[in-house]
Amino acid sequence: MGWLVVLFDQVSVQYGAGPQILRDISFTLAPGSFHFLVGRSGAGKSSLLKLMYLGLRPSSGTVSLFGRDVASLSRRDFPAIRRRVGVVFQDFRLIPHLSALDNVALPLRVAGVREADIRRHCGELLSWVGLADHLGALPETLSGGQQQRVAIARAVIARPNLLLADEPTGNVDDVIGLRLMYLFEELNKLGTTVVVATHNDSLVSRFTHRQLRLEQNSLRVFDPAQPGRSRPAAAASPSSPGPA
Numbered sequence: 001m002g003w004l005v006v007l008f009d010q011v012s013v014q015y016g017a018g019p020q021i022l023r024d025i026s027f028t029l030a031p032g033s034f035h036f037l038v039g040r041s042g043a044g045k046s047s048l049l050k051l052m053y054l055g056l057r058p059s060s061g062t063v064s065l066f067g068r069d070v071a072s073l074s075r076r077d078f079p080a081i082r083r084r085v086g087v088v089f090q091d092f093r094l095i096p097h098l099s100a101l102d103n104v105a106l107p108l109r110v111a112g113v114r115e116a117d118i119r120r121h122c123g124e125l126l127s128w129v130g131l132a133d134h135l136g137a138l139p140e141t142l143s144g145g146q147q148q149r150v151a152i153a154r155a156v157i158a159r160p161n162l163l164l165a166d167e168p169t170g171n172v173d174d175v176i177g178l179r180l181m182y183l184f185e186e187l188n189k190l191g192t193t194v195v196v197a198t199h200n201d202s203l204v205s206r207f208t209h210r211q212l213r214l215e216q217n218s219l220r221v222f223d224p225a226q227p228g229r230s231r232p233a234a235a236a237s238p239s240s241p242g243p244a
């Protein structure tokens with residue numbers, strides 16, 4: 001893959017006539033990279049993620065996904081791009097009338113996978129995240145942490161090119177939180193580019209992944225492998241490889 005998975009160049013975001021939430025943000029995500037996205041509540045983490053799944057257009061600047069400037073996309077292009085992106089929403093967004101297994105199965109059904117394979121894959125993944133006894137459960141009968149794990153399983157089941165997880169360990173204890181992180185790492189080893197937005201500093205400090213730090217509307221990249229060398233994020237040209 002010669003292109004960058006994500007490229008932001010001088011991106012700003014403002015909701016309506018409100019204050020600027022993100023200001024002149026530039027960074028790139030190379031294929032197969034893994035980043036945490038950190039910043040205080042309200043810093044703009046969810047807004048930044050939205051820009052990466054076509055949930056929000058920048059007020060100014062350029063966002064490119066998989067080498068395509070989102071400003072040049074028509075609505076008809078959206079489904080093909082969205083199929084490449086797995087999203088774990090902060091509020092889960094499970095389909096209420098579908099069982100846990102059928103929620104997880106959605107991306108595979110869209111992709112036309114055989115029903116027998118769907119049931120096997122989804123059952124295995126839900127078992128791995130500790131929900132073997134809840135395959136047929138409706139979301140409303142599950143705890144917040146259980147619903148979160150269903151949402152994570154749905155986001156990763158089709159091995160997306162880009163996984164965006166918004167506070168994915170917010171409702172689970174530390175043991176399950178770590179297990180979910182290992183699931184993201186496994187996916188990352190298979191080539192998925194991963195971004196995990198979190199407030200959980202102790203979780204972040206257990207890993208050496210780069211951190212995208214949102215502070216005062218701006219973004220800095222912090223590399224734990226080179227502490228003290230936090231630097232303003234800079235956009236690369238679309239053809240250059242960007243940071244791994």
Ligand SMILES: Nc1ncnc2c1ncn2[C@@H]1O[C@H](COP(=O)(O)OP(=O)(O)OP(=O)(O)O)[C@@H](O)[C@H]1O
Pocket residue numbers: 015018021039040041042043044045046047048
């Ligand atoms: N749809 C919207 N309309 C108006 N303002 C919004 C909208 N969505 C977010 N905001 C504002 O943008 C700012 C950043 O919100 P965002 O949800 O991106 O932050 P966050 O870092 O993800 O916060 P948290 O960690 O609490 O989830 C906040 O001040 C919020 O009120």
